Amino acid sequence: MEVVAESIDVVSRVRGLIEAGEASQSRVAKEAGVSTSALSQVLAGSYAADPARIVERLSAWMAAREERAAARLPQAPAFVPTPTAGRVVAALAYAQMAADVAVIYGAAGVGKTMAVQEYARTRPAVWVAVMTPGHAGVTAALEEVAAAVGVKDCPQSPARIHREIVARVRETGGLIVVDEAQHLSVAALDALRSIFDAAGVGLALVGNDLVYTRMTGGSRAAYLDRLFSRIGKRVSLRRAQDADIEAVAKAAGGEAWREVMEIGRQPGAIRAVVKVLRLARMMAQAAGEALAAAHVAAARRDLEGA
The missing domain is CATH 3.40.50.300 (P-loop containing nucleotide triphosphate hydrolases)
Incomplete structure (x- = not known):
C-alpha cells in the first residue's frame, strides 16, 4: 500500500536526511523504534501493509530531532588535561x-x-x-x-x-x-x-x-x-583541585566564577561543574546573552530543585 498523501512529506524528509548522510537508515530505525526492513520498505514505497504506524513514529522522530536542533544543546567538553x-x-x-x-x-x-x-x-x-x-x-x-x-x-x-x-x-x-x-x-x-x-x-x-x-x-x-x-x-x-575546576570551566565555555568554584569543591566535583555550565549556556543562549555568573547561579538552583 502506498503511503497516504499527508505522510509523503515525512517520508521524503527522512529519505533526504539519509541520502545526505546526516543519519543512517539503521540509526533512524533504532531511534524511531521501527524495524530496519520496514523502514526500508516504507522509504521505497513497497511496504505491503498500512504504513500509518511507522509514518507516525517517523514523524515523532523528526519532531524530536528538530526540537534538539532548535535547542542547540551545548556539547560537554571532551577530555580536559587537568x-x-x-x-x-x-x-x-x-x-x-x-x-x-x-x-x-x-x-x-x-x-x-x-x-x-x-x-x-x-x-x-x-x-x-x-x-x-x-x-x-x-x-x-x-x-x-x-x-x-x-x-x-x-x-x-x-x-x-x-x-x-x-x-x-x-x-x-x-x-x-x-x-x-x-x-x-x-x-x-x-x-x-x-x-x-x-x-x-x-x-x-x-x-x-x-x-x-x-x-x-x-x-x-x-x-x-x-x-x-x-x-x-x-x-x-580526595577531591578536585582548584586548577582542575578552572580548566574544566574554561573548556566548557565559562570561567572560574565563585559559584563555579563552590560547585567544584562539593561532591560530584567536575561532573557537577560540567552539568551546571551546560545548563547555564542553554539559559544564556535562550536569553540571547553572553554566559555570565548569573546564569551559572540560576542553573545551579534549577538542578538542585531550589
Missing part, C-alpha cells in the same frame, strides 16, 4: 610500562573515568572493563574482562575464561583497566590478581574508596595480601 587527570594517566602509564598493578581511588566526579578513556584512546593494547553491581561475582567479572580484551564466544567455566583472557593478552605489553572496581567482591579481585600473575601485563583498579578499603580492611586484608603486596602505584584522589 592536573588530576595527569596523575591518573601517569599511574596508568607506569602500570603498563612496568607490567605492575596500580590502584586509583577516591572521590566521585573528579575525572577518573575520563582520564582512563583518554589513555585507552591514545595508547595501544589497553583494555577497559567497566564493572557494575551485577559483576560482583567471579564469573561475571571475568566475562566483562573477556569481552573487553576481545575474547569471542566466552566459555561458561571461570577457569576457561581465565585461560582465554591470559592467552589473549600475554606478551602484548598491554594494560587491563578495571573501572568501577568497588563493585567487585574479594573473590573477584583475587581472580584479577591471578590473571595479572599469569599474563604478565599491567593491571589498574579504578574506583571509589571501597576499592582500597576492601583490600586493606578487616579479615579480607589477609586474604588479599597477595594482591595488595603487588601494588606498585597508589593514587588517592
